[in-house]
Amino acid sequence: MRIQDKVIVITGGASGLGLATARYMVQEKGARVAIFDMNTEAGEKAVKEIGAEHTLFVQTDVSNEESVQNAVNAVTARFGAIHVCINCAALPTPCKILGKEGKATPLAKFAQVTAVNVNGVFNVMSKCAEQMAKNEPEAGEERGVVINISSGAAYEAQIGQVAYAASKAALLGMNMPAARELGDVGIRVNAIAPGLFLTPMVQTLDEKIVAALKGQIEAPKRLGDMREFAHCCAFIVENAYLNAETIRLDAASRLRAR
Numbered sequence: 001m002r003i004q005d006k007v008i009v010i011t012g013g014a015s016g017l018g019l020a021t022a023r024y025m026v027q028e029k030g031a032r033v034a035i036f037d038m039n040t041e042a043g044e045k046a047v048k049e050i051g052a053e054h055t056l057f058v059q060t061d062v063s064n065e066e067s068v069q070n071a072v073n074a075v076t077a078r079f080g081a082i083h084v085c086i087n088c089a090a091l092p093t094p095c096k097i098l099g100k101e102g103k104a105t106p107l108a109k110f111a112q113v114t115a116v117n118v119n120g121v122f123n124v125m126s127k128c129a130e131q132m133a134k135n136e137p138e139a140g141e142e143r144g145v146v147i148n149i150s151s152g153a154a155y156e157a158q159i160g161q162v163a164y165a166a167s168k169a170a171l172l173g174m175n176m177p178a179a180r181e182l183g184d185v186g187i188r189v190n191a192i193a194p195g196l197f198l199t200p201m202v203q204t205l206d207e208k209i210v211a212a213l214k215g216q217i218e219a220p221k222r223l224g225d226m227r228e229f230a231h232c233c234a235f236i237v238e239n240a241y242l243n244a245e246t247i248r249l250d251a252a253s254r255l256r257a258r
C-alpha cells in the first residue's frame, strides 16, 4: 500500500517507538496520523511538533471499548477513513509468579498487563478493521494493514517478564487467524518483535539492567535507532505480499534469563 495521504492510527504514539513512527510517517511519507494514547500532555506536544494539519491526538485507553470507539469515530470524522493501524501501546510492568517469601502473585497484577497489551490490541485492531473494510481496495486488493508490536520477550523473556512475555507472545498467535480472516476483506496483519531500542520505556529501567541488556546485543552492538523501527513499519505497509509474518528487529540479540 502506498503511504502518501493514507490515514494511520498509532496507539502509544505519544512516546517512544510510536512517536518516532508518527513523525516518520507524516514527515517522510506524507501520511496523516492519529495518535491514540493515555498521555494527553505528551500527545498534544506530539501534534504541535509534527504539525496539526496532518496529525490528530485522541486521549484513549486502548483497554476500554467505549474509549477506542470514540477515538475511531474522531479519526473518521477528521480524516474520513483509516488505512493502517500500528499497535504500540503497552505496559512493561514486571511480574513474577512467586513474590516475596514464595507467595503467589495476585492475578490482578498479571491481568493488568494483558488487559492493555492483549485486549487493547484486539480492541483497536477490530474497530480499525471495521473502518478499513469500507475503503476502496488499492490495486484491486488492499484495504488496510495492521501492525502489532510484539517483543523479543515473546521468544526468550527474562525472569520477571511472565505477564509481558505472555502478552507479547499472544500477538504472534493472533497474526495468522487475523491475517486469514481479514484477508477476505483485503487487510494484512503482521507483527514486529523489536529488540532493545532507546525509548522512555527502556530509560525507566535500572542502568545496570540496560548495561546487561546491551551486552546481549550481537551486531551491530548498539541499541536500536527509533527511525530503524519506523522504517520497518513503512516497509510492512508498502510490501503487499507480506502477511501473517513477524519481523524480529533486534540485531540478532537473544535475552538471557536475567
Ligand SMILES: NC(=O)c1ccc[n+]([C@@H]2O[C@H](COP(=O)([O-])OP(=O)(O)OC[C@H]3O[C@@H](n4cnc5c(N)ncnc54)[C@H](O)[C@@H]3O)[C@@H](O)[C@H]2O)c1
Residues within 6 Å of the ligand: 011, 012, 013, 014, 015, 016, 017, 018, 036, 037, 038, 039, 042, 060, 061, 062, 063, 087, 088, 089, 090, 091, 092, 116, 120, 149, 150, 151, 152, 193, 194, 195, 196, 197, 198, 199, 200, 201, 202
Ligand atoms: N523500547 C524497546 O526497546 C522495546 C522492545 C521490545 C518491544 N517494545 C514494544 O514496543 C512498543 C512501544 O514501546 P516504547 O518503548 O516506545 O514505549 P513507551 O513507554 O515509550 O510508550 C508507550 C506509550 O503507550 C501509552 N500507553 C500505555 N498504556 C496505554 C493505554 N492503556 N492506552 C493508550 N495508551 C497507553 C503510554 O502513555 C506511552 O505513551 C511497546 O508495545 C513495547 O512493548 C519496545
